[in-house]
Amino acid sequence: ALADEPGNPAHAIFERFLRAGECREVLGCFVELCQQLGLQGTGLQLYHGLKAALNYWNAKALWSKLDKKAGHKDYDQGTACAGTKCLVVGAGPCGLRAAIELALLGARVVLLEKRDSFSRNNVLHLWPFTIHDLRALGAKKFYGRFCTGTLDHISIRQLQLILLKVALLLGVEVHINVRFEGLVPPAGKAGGWQAVLQPSSSPLTQYEFDVLISAGGGKFVPEGFKRKETRGKLAIGITTNFINRHSRAEVEVAEISGVARIYNQKFFQNLYNKTGIDLENIVYYKDDTHYFVMTAKKQSLLEKGVILQDKADIESLLSPKNVNRDALLSYAKEAANFSTNYCLPELEFALNHQDLPDVDVFDFTCMTRSENAALVREHNGSRLLLGLVGDCLVEPFWPLGTGVARGFLAAFDAAWMVRRWAAGTPPLEVLAERESIYQHLSQTSPDNTNKNISQYSIDPATRYPNINLQAIKASQVRDLYLVGTVEVDHKRRSDNRLSMAAPGAVCEELLSWCQASTAGYPGVAVTNFSTSWTSGLALCALIHHFRPDLVDFDSVDPQDPVQIHQAMLDIAEQELGIQPVLSSAEMATMTGPDHLDLITYLSHFYQVFSTSPE
Numbered sequence: 001a002l003a004d005e006p007g008n009p010a011h012a013i014f015e016r017f018l019r020a021g022e023c024r025e026v027l028g029c030f031v032e033l034c035q036q037l038g039l040q041g042t043g044l045q046l047y048h049g050l051k052a053a054l055n056y057w058n059a060k061a062l063w064s065k066l067d068k069k070a071g072h073k074d075y076d077q078g079t080a081c082a083g084t085k086c087l088v089v090g091a092g093p094c095g096l097r098a099a100i101e102l103a104l105l106g107a108r109v110v111l112l113e114k115r116d117s118f119s120r121n122n123v124l125h126l127w128p129f130t131i132h133d134l135r136a137l138g139a140k141k142f143y144g145r146f147c148t149g150t151l152d153h154i155s156i157r158q159l160q161l162i163l164l165k166v167a168l169l170l171g172v173e174v175h176i177n178v179r180f181e182g183l184v185p186p187a188g189k190a191g192g193w194q195a196v197l198q199p200s201s202s203p204l205t206q207y208e209f210d211v212l213i214s215a216g217g218g219k220f221v222p223e224g225f226k227r228k229e230t231r232g233k234l235a236i237g238i239t240t241n242f243i244n245r246h247s248r249a250e251v252e253v254a255e256i257s258g259v260a261r262i263y264n265q266k267f268f269q270n271l272y273n274k275t276g277i278d279l280e281n282i283v284y285y286k287d288d289t290h291y292f293v294m295t296a297k298k299q300s301l302l303e304k305g306v307i308l309q310d311k312a313d314i315e316s317l318l319s320p321k322n323v324n325r326d327a328l329l330s331y332a333k334e335a336a337n338f339s340t341n342y343c344l345p346e347l348e349f350a351l352n353h354q355d356l357p358d359v360d361v362f363d364f365t366c367m368t369r370s371e372n373a374a375l376v377r378e379h380n381g382s383r384l385l386l387g388l389v390g391d392c393l394v395e396p397f398w399p400l401g402t403g404v405a406r407g408f409l410a411a412f413d414a415a416w417m418v419r420r421w422a423a424g425t426p427p428l429e430v431l432a433e434r435e436s437i438y439q440h441l442s443q444t445s446p447d448n449t450n451k452n453i454s455q456y457s458i459d460p461a462t463r464y465p466n467i468n469l470q471a472i473k474a475s476q477v478r479d480l481y482l483v484g485t486v487e488v489d490h491k492r493r494s495d496n497r498l499s500m501a502a503p504g505a506v507c508e509e510l511l512s513w514c515q516a517s518t519a520g521y522p523g524v525a526v527t528n529f530s531t532s533w534t535s536g537l538a539l540c541a542l543i544h545h546f547r548p549d550l551v552d553f554d555s556v557d558p559q560d561p562v563q564i565h566q567a568m569l570d571i572a573e574q575e576l577g578i579q580p581v582l583s584s585a586e587m588a589t590m591t592g593p594d595h596l597d598l599i600t601y602l603s604h605f606y607q608v609f610s611t612s613p614e
């Protein structure tokens, strides 16, 4: 009753919580709120406590959104995972998003974050389903400007703030300044799995859990997962942020969205002629900051003195001592100015977490992904389910902004897996199903996921069209079940999930599909997965058959197979989201029997094209 009174101190704290703009401030307000209301519990119990105590209009509007979400049948009214204890590593967008689902399922959720601030200004592209999803979590209550009008992006830090608040309200226990360092297997029959943490004095070292969700970003993957590096063509990304004063002049400048950019050759030619800056693409979003991400050509970075010395190895090429910061700042600023027609007045760099101008250069030549999405460990009779979500599962290519969209899909998939686990599904079945779903992730785009985004839930069938949850069989994932403290060095498994499912038949099916799709193209005769492809024409024909808008088959120069391959690899990556598996030179020189890597690569086209109407 107290909470209904105007001037109620709990309301004021709650309003501050809703608006808080720093990670620590959010956590501080939340502790204060719980103290003020005398609430102690965790999980959904805490949520219900808050709801009962705060029933004035603004709070009620949020509860009704969250109640609607929580009422989904997948959660069994918050009992689907009651009794499951989860540890989530990382308060990036994906760790937080996964934690929210686990909380809605009724699990106990402890989330660890090694840092104590959210400092990334960079702006993420959101697919329509993520916008819908965040709205349903009440995003606008926390951040009024969330995706207003046609905006389809948000800064990483704002996204983290929104999700952190939702997670707290749903009873997720969030701990900052705690780093996860590894697992402690159960000591005896009665014990459970625990974590090695830094600081080691953290009381959380005592926490026993049966599910670990790792969402530590691109650099952190727990032991046992094997990573696979995909080497594409050289790609140097530059990101930069400028202060947004929200002036009229700034409001009027048009954004450059991630879609229509790459084929505007004239723009890039002009940019090069006038400034010496040579880009493959550029994206500009207006958010808390003016944010730009571009892919720059190495030669122009050398010519403009950004990179001091040419080096074959990309790591040394972009090492801080080989990059002239001042030249980098000018390069980024000039590109930003040119691409907005010099209409953004007085561009002034926003500052990063080190209080330096927010400009960075990144290497996207090699991107890693995990071979598997989950593992089970068993020791002394106690099982632990481990799942990856976000960048540690699949690293995104920022200029395409796939990170959060695929990250959220993986967070839902992981929650679905935990639900199956909690329901007592045999571990190998849980793992096989998770891998069956994972093989779709790298190919997902807004076009080939279900259109009915309002129906999306953690159930994969609501999101992926025609998904076969049994594409991979329990017998094929035995090496993902680790007993004892054995260290993991599972044999390199073929990445070709299609052929793993039913080796011979699927290859045959893929071959006849390739033959049918390339029939009639001059110079193309597909009879195998090796030499038939070296000229590059077969791949060109395959893409042209389904997407004549992307390549002009008649104008390719058959004399230069490496160049054809490079062009096709780029188009496939940028337009179809298919990551290269072999380099253009490797593609052009294949000999001998069928190449597994080529089969893998082509199977991705099969997945993309065979679901889209011709």
Ligand code: FAD
Binding pocket: 089, 090, 091, 092, 093, 094, 095, 112, 113, 114, 115, 120, 122, 123, 124, 125, 156, 178, 179, 180, 181, 215, 216, 217, 218, 220, 239, 293, 389, 390, 391, 392, 396, 397, 398, 399, 400, 401, 402, 403, 404, 407
């Ligand atoms: P992250 O957002 O990386 O979050 C991981 C979290 O885990 C971090 O907070 C980290 O501190 C924490 N963590 C890591 N290890 C541990 C540990 N051992 N214990 C506890 N906590 C741990 N994408 C774009 O589309 N455009 C961009 O411009 C862009 N810029 C980026 C700039 C930077 C510096 C980084 C790191 C990423 C950027 N990304 C960008 C990628 C994008 O942020 C991610 O795709 C997205 O945030 C989803 O990532 P995530 O939640 O999986 O991981």
